[in-house]
Amino acid sequence: MRQVTVELAARSYTIHIGTDLLDRLAEYLEKAGLTGRLALVTDSNVLALYGTTVLEMLSEAGNTVVPCEIGPGETSKTLDNAGRLYHRFLLELLDRTSAVIALGGGVVGDLAGFVAATYMRGIPYAQVPTTLVAQVDSSVGGKVGVNLPETKNVVGSFYQPRIVVTDVSTLRTLPEREYRAGLAEVLKYAVIADADLFQKLESSREAILARDHGILEELIERCCRIKARIVEEDETERGPRVVLNYGHTIGHAVEASSAYDRFLHGEAIAIGMDGAARIGAALGVTDPEFVDRQAALIDAYSLPRGWSELPVPEVMTAVAMDKKRAGGAVRFVLPSAPGCVTVRDGVDGRVVHRVLERIKEGAR
């Protein structure tokens, strides 16, 4: 069992990482003060796998549990679904002494967290992530929200959970593709802040792909520790937190251009990280050797670096939109070495364009 605490004064909380923690969820929630009326928000896949066990356990511990099921996948992260949850919370008489339990991946965590942040102007919630991407990234740091048809995550809040309970055993049931997409986020953390983790991804490929519990706990703890430190420094993303967007400028544009149904988020980020490194190399920020080393890792975990159908003009437009939103300059997080990135504003559009052409050709 490993613990990471996010130190945010009155909003501090602990991330518990271990094996079979779901069996003791009631106990963890009680320690965090989350008892009574609990809304268990989860998707239909997770509900089928863990629903009965978790519902029974929480009820036996004396809680009144209100199961709230959403459909699986990114298309569930809507304002309409938030509206449905508010409605259900009202019907079930949830109040500020109640709590929300987000059991599932990033979609469940983001949506349930946003509803917790805004129902009665904020009620407590717990993150219980069951996918690798949620365990290493989205369950920590309080970024919650929903998508609009045009743009992902454009409506939301910064609203910290009271506790995060991360059971690596739940990764056993995760489809291979989603698991690998989660490893892209692990790679992101390695590049931005942990050279040792980068080496581990290189040296322990087999154990990692075998989902060895020991190594999983270690990877997740390292990522959470990095994220905790960054969030402590910059909870509302006014400055240093931007490094967490490594791979995201191109990654988001790739997701949007592919209508969010071709790539998983982690896959798009893998493409975006390869792209960012190549931009870095073109600008003299990134050692070409690092570009190759990172590309080898992306390949080793069967993540994509290219896309033959990449609509370059569309992606360029999306990057330009991003530009306007950062107040006038294209902003990229660029790697300089494993564990070390720099933020560069005003990257030349021609450099971006050349790298996008490379992504288009580079499809394996």
Next chain:
Amino acid sequence: MRQVTVELAARSYTIHIGTDLLDRLAEYLEKAGLTGRLALVTDSNVLALYGTTVLEMLSEAGNTVVPCEIGPGETSKTLDNAGRLYHRFLLELLDRTSAVIALGGGVVGDLAGFVAATYMRGIPYAQVPTTLVAQVDSSVGGKVGVNLPETKNVVGSFYQPRIVVTDVSTLRTLPEREYRAGLAEVLKYAVIADADLFQKLESSREAILARDHGILEELIERCCRIKARIVEEDETERGPRVVLNYGHTIGHAVEASSAYDRFLHGEAIAIGMDGAARIGAALGVTDPEFVDRQAALIDAYSLPRGWSELPVPEVMTAVAMDKKRAGGAVRFVLPSAPGCVTVRDGVDGRVVHRVLERIKEGAR
């Protein structure tokens, strides 16, 4: 010109109260750092009165103004309208460096503030209240939100504005009934914290009803000062802020039972304050003489204390719902003397019932 500062560390802001301040709005916004792309959220009534002037002034000052019009009245404070505003903000390329200007009454301020709180996880906003109830109450303290069909204000955030610009001249155009409803909120502040203000309401009725600018500035400053101190002590309503709900337990139930279209909020609060004082008298908390003094003031400003169609069983149910939401006890804020209230949990339902019967009979 009067100023009240709400001291909340990094979230502190100043309320500017004066005559013809709207003419210098661009200057105030600039001082608060709100320039560039500005979404001017307002309703069609306010737009017709001040829209052209404000738009021109803000544009001439070098801002890009995006006018966002909503329909007037409580029915506009919906999640759907929030969705429409998000969509428009996206189309107009508003980002975290942009700001929202809420020009209007409580509905505009609550809706625009909520959208500002949640668009891109929070962008800055200014409150520019144009009704008395907004100037003395809803524009200050950061409570923002929208209604659901079942319940008012059940979705929202605590999100402070960067500045409040209160121009008492805008009250000239306020319909008489709305103006009087705003005075109910002033009475609320007098009862909870300002015996001197209570006396002023008694002694200066004519000047107040004549909307004398000098006395208006004083009334608004006093109310804002009280609210600022309470909000500083308890920003997220975990404790002492509950006194601001004086008159609201019955008031909200009256609003809900009358489908929100018979009474203005202030009118319902007037009924609720009279009810709370009578409950207080029944419990020995409130001097019967105070009950009469407050009733005389409510009458003096032509506000209601009774309603012959009050559906007593429905209102009792609404109060019981309120009970469940406070975690098991009916909570009332009860006056003990002008400027002094106490919070009482677990008020006997029979006492509430008798007082509701009195409200039903007491219709003038």
